[in-house]
Amino acid sequence: MANATQEYPKIDPKKTKQLISTLGELVEKHNFDEAWTIAGQLNSILKEQAENLNGAEYSALEGIIKSFYSLNEQYKKFSQRTYAFARKANDVAS
Secondary structure, three states: OOOOOOOOOOOOHHHHHHHHHHHHHHHHOOOHHHHHHHHHHHHHHHHHOHHHOOHHHHHHHHHHHHHHHHHHHHHHHHHHHHHHHHHHHHHHHO
16 A cells, blocks of 8 residues: 655755755846746745745745745736837837
């Protein structure tokens, strides 16, 4: 009979810190596509390793992920507005 709960390997704090650092660097460079992938990896760690994180670690990781997703949404809206502005300016100039 299969075990009802899946066992995940213990969280690697070094890897998690490296992913968070990489996420920050990518956002700083406005590379939101790659940052999205890293945020997804961090989100997986959060979900799969929740029981292995203490309250402070969980809150910190959750905060980073939520902040990134919020910032990414704002960035997408800004990009759309920038594109619309550029189109309008080009229409006026023609």
